[in-house]
Amino acid sequence: MAYSDLIDDLLKRNPRAAAKLITKVENDFEAAEQIINKIFKYTGNAYILGITGAPGCGKSTLISTLTKLFVENGKKVGILAVDPTSPLTGGALLGDRIRMKENFSFKDVFIRSMANRGQLGGLARATEDAIKILDAYGCDIIIVETVGVGQSEVDIFKSAQTVVVLLVAGLGDDIQAIKAGIMEITDIFVVNKMDIPGADKKVAEIQQMLELDLNYKYKSNNDNMDFTNKSAWTPEIVKVNSKTGENFDIFLDLINKHQKFTQNREIFANYQINRIRNETFQILKHKITKKVEGLLRSNSDIDKYIKLVMDKSMDPYSMANLIIKLLGIE
Amino acid sequence: METLFDGIDLSKISTSMTINAPASILLAMYIVTAEKQGHPPDQLRGTIQNDILKEYIAQKSWIFPPEPSMRLIVDTIEYCAKCVPQWYTISISGYHIREAGSTAVQELAFTLADGFAYVEAAMERGLDVDDFAPRLSFFFNSHNNFFEEICKYRAARRIWAKRMKNKYGAKNPESMRLRFHTQTAGVSLTAQEPENNIVRVTLQGLAAVLGGTQSLHTNSFDEALCLPTEKAVKIALRTQQIIAHESGAADTVDPLAGSYYVEWLTNKMEAEAGAYFDKIEELGGVIPAIKANFFQKEIANSSYKYQQEIERNERIIVGVNDLQIREPCSTPLLKIDEKVAEEQINNLQNLKESRNNELFKESLINLKQAAEGSENLMPFIIEAVRNYASVGEIINTLKEVFGIYQEDSIF
Amino acid sequence: MSKERKIKVLVCKPGLDGHDRGAKVLARALRDAGMEVIYTGLHQTPDDIVNTVIQEDPDAVMLSILSGAHNALCPVIMEKLKENGIDDVLVGVGGIIPDEDKPFLEKCGLSGFYGPGTELKKIVEFVKSNLKR
Numbered sequence: 095m096a097y098s099d100l101i102d103d104l105l106k107r108n109p110r111a112a113a114k115l116i117t118k119v120e121n122d123f124e125a126a127e128q129i130i131n132k133i134f135k136y137t138g139n140a141y142i143l144g145i146t147g148a149p150g151c152g153k154s155t156l157i158s159t160l161t162k163l164f165v166e167n168g169k170k171v172g173i174l175a176v177d178p179t180s181p182l183t184g185g186a187l188l189g190d191r192i193r194m195k196e197n198f199s200f201k202d203v204f205i206r207s208m209a210n211r212g213q214l215g216g217l218a219r220a221t222e223d224a225i226k227i228l229d230a231y232g233c234d235i236i237i238v239e240t241v242g243v244g245q246s247e248v249d250i251f252k253s254a255q256t257v258v259v260l261l262v263a264g265l266g267d268d269i270q271a272i273k274a275g276i277m278e279i280t281d282i283f284v285v286n287k288m289d290i291p292g293a294d295k296k297v298a299e300i301q302q303m304l305e306l307d308l309n310y311k312y313k314s315n316n317d318n319m320d321f322t323n324k325s326a327w328t329p330e331i332v333k334v335n336s337k338t339g340e341n342f343d344i345f346l347d348l349i350n351k352h353q354k355f356t357q358n359r360e361i362f363a364n365y366q367i368n369r370i371r372n373e374t375f376q377i378l379k380h381k382i383t384k385k386v387e388g389l390l391r392s393n394s395d396i397d398k399y400i401k402l403v404m405d406k407s408m409d410p411y412s413m414a415n416l417i418i419k420l421l422g423i424e
Numbered sequence: 425m426e427t428l429f430d431g432i433d434l435s436k437i438s439t440s441m442t443i444n445a446p447a448s449i450l451l452a453m454y455i456v457t458a459e460k461q462g463h464p465p466d467q468l469r470g471t472i473q474n475d476i477l478k479e480y481i482a483q484k485s486w487i488f489p490p491e492p493s494m495r496l497i498v499d500t501i502e503y504c505a506k507c508v509p510q511w512y513t514i515s516i517s518g519y520h521i522r523e524a525g526s527t528a529v530q531e532l533a534f535t536l537a538d539g540f541a542y543v544e545a546a547m548e549r550g551l552d553v554d555d556f557a558p559r560l561s562f563f564f565n566s567h568n569n570f571f572e573e574i575c576k577y578r579a580a581r582r583i584w585a586k587r588m589k590n591k592y593g594a595k596n597p598e599s600m601r602l603r604f605h606t607q608t609a610g611v612s613l614t615a616q617e618p619e620n621n622i623v624r625v626t627l628q629g630l631a632a633v634l635g636g637t638q639s640l641h642t643n644s645f646d647e648a649l650c651l652p653t654e655k656a657v658k659i660a661l662r663t664q665q666i667i668a669h670e671s672g673a674a675d676t677v678d679p680l681a682g683s684y685y686v687e688w689l690t691n692k693m694e695a696e697a698g699a700y701f702d703k704i705e706e707l708g709g710v711i712p713a714i715k716a717n718f719f720q721k722e723i724a725n726s727s728y729k730y731q732q733e734i735e736r737n738e739r740i741i742v743g744v745n746d747l748q749i750r751e752p753c754s755t756p757l758l759k760i761d762e763k764v765a766e767e768q769i770n771n772l773q774n775l776k777e778s779r780n781n782e783l784f785k786e787s788l789i790n791l792k793q794a795a796e797g798s799e800n801l802m803p804f805i806i807e808a809v810r811n812y813a814s815v816g817e818i819i820n821t822l823k824e825v826f827g828i829y830q831e832d833s834i835f
Numbered sequence: 836m837s838k839e840r841k842i843k844v845l846v847c848k849p850g851l852d853g854h855d856r857g858a859k860v861l862a863r864a865l866r867d868a869g870m871e872v873i874y875t876g877l878h879q880t881p882d883d884i885v886n887t888v889i890q891e892d893p894d895a896v897m898l899s900i901l902s903g904a905h906n907a908l909c910p911v912i913m914e915k916l917k918e919n920g921i922d923d924v925l926v927g928v929g930g931i932i933p934d935e936d937k938p939f940l941e942k943c944g945l946s947g948f949y950g951p952g953t954e955l956k957k958i959v960e961f962v963k964s965n966l967k968r
Contacts, residue, residue: 185866188871188873191891192833195830200890206890207873209841484853484854616952648951724863728860731864735956744952745952762907831877
């Protein structure tokens, strides 16, 4: 049975096994299938936190400070740091690790850098699989860190229980740049570098955006722990200083509050359903794309259809419908 | 320090110490050594490099964050202005910035920007510019492009003189003089065909002399291979002796003045440096610019571009990417015995056992207290050194108050 | 979109050596050649480097040492990699490595030497052609 040695080691909390399995799921879809097959029943214990923000907003410092607090509270932490792949060269400089200021003990914190490999790379699927591996490895908390707020990030964050978006005063029109998808799933907005002028203004801007665009009645009603009546979490806003740790007690408190919120049976069930829907969709996207690609390359009917389209006897939409018939999915 | 200068009369010589983050401690040790020889500090002559800003930008040998480091530097400037008036307190350096990959204009601009930052910090402390500026000195690189280097030095001298007078109100001509030491560019020397480096160093040394340097360090030809052998050092020394005594190049002040090309290029470099000064000011000054990774980004980009030019053969390095004759390296290399480390550790152990540990402990407590406040730390460092505190012990005490700096790596 | 497998490389500065010009230029060149590069930053102990290798599982590790400490640092790093069962990572070293020290370092398990004057494209080629997995 392939990978069984590595998986045994993984469950015994061997970091090299975890790393090798992550490499496999990143690079080899077939391997990923076999691995997740085996380890899936060992997952579900970790709490997953998604954190994103524009470059320069101090994400790594924030995550570093936050992780230190988690470790002090006796938690084992996993961090997946995703950096963009250059569309020109296909390469990537994975610079989050070096920006983590704290010197963590390698027993407590597992840090793994990943490149997003462009839109076709299947990032969300690979990240989800890596999360599962770190989950089975024994992490209590898994932080997924990305840059920016594009579609990939929205997809990744469907795996997260709590989504944190970082903003900083003076970095331009980042609020307008936050795409609707991310805004709808953000649970905590953090204004970092609270010591620089404009931080309070940024908090007010976020509040305004939430009230206008998302129709939230902005008052924090999350202190009411009567969850049976609440089906939604009003996004919280907190300003912090990641370098000094100021307000991290409030930030941590919000995370804990949200974690409690998500543990409500109904909320958790919804989260799981959405996550499963999303991951399965990502996997299907890959499989079906591969099937279609294979078909387009090798099926002789396709060549016939293409000729018809070239002669304008058929349009591409009609051709696609015929291919769907060929695939046997109507 | 006592062992090193045993038998050498410190009132009769001058000493240059290439040291940065712990410079204040080394200076304190020199002062106390002289004290034990019976010489008061006002008789002492020398230099400490003591330029922390370029560490964050290029050499990366920092310890504490920028603000406490600047405080220590201004402490040394203030202390020396009063008590060690013949001492050069900073050797404001461009050498390392250039070695890290900057262009000539960047070396010019960033070095002078650092210099002005020190001037402003000292003036903020309340010192009169003419009290300390005459004891600031500079340290530049001398690279391959002969005329560019000469013009760089000329532009530097002109920019410094004008600003010291017009912006900082210096009245003493000594404050406006840009004294500088030059070292030929280590990074330009090759491991392939090392003898070619003798020629490179000659041209670079000549450029520095024609640009008006006060002192010169010529590199050894085995620079890219190892620490230099005796033979290599001798050739390097002879190189500058020949320039000095045989070529006549040092006999006239600014001999290339009036050359249409040299004047044009000097003006151009001065203007380009000006653009950098504006940019740095926009960012809020040198320290904010360091924190914003401005210098580091510029240097990373320049060094990458330089390497690409070499690989595209747009920039020729003779014997490396053009005109190569491949031959095995037969240059003898210097080896350092690891026993040296053991010996030093033993010596330090013995020292710690034989000193008065009561006084030693007390002086560190006082130092820490002073560091938490705003007093000038030099007297406290001197006292600690008198009680035979080691460099490590003093730095560790200061680390408790100042913390350590962590760089935000940019590339 | 290239279906070529992505090569992951760690560029490290072990020890106290602060000369990072070359390491940074190399990191960029490897990225421009399509690789995924992690630069560890300065002042890495052998333990730091090995632990990073364990977690990041790179295909290659490129050490940059200009301080003359290569004979002290490299064997320790290679030994620790071996202790952790890591034998499928290509390890190369650059900086200032005299020819006479290369045989010793080769015996320790290092495969590539990229000293002063080495072209970046040669290093890229070296990585691409010498991977151990």
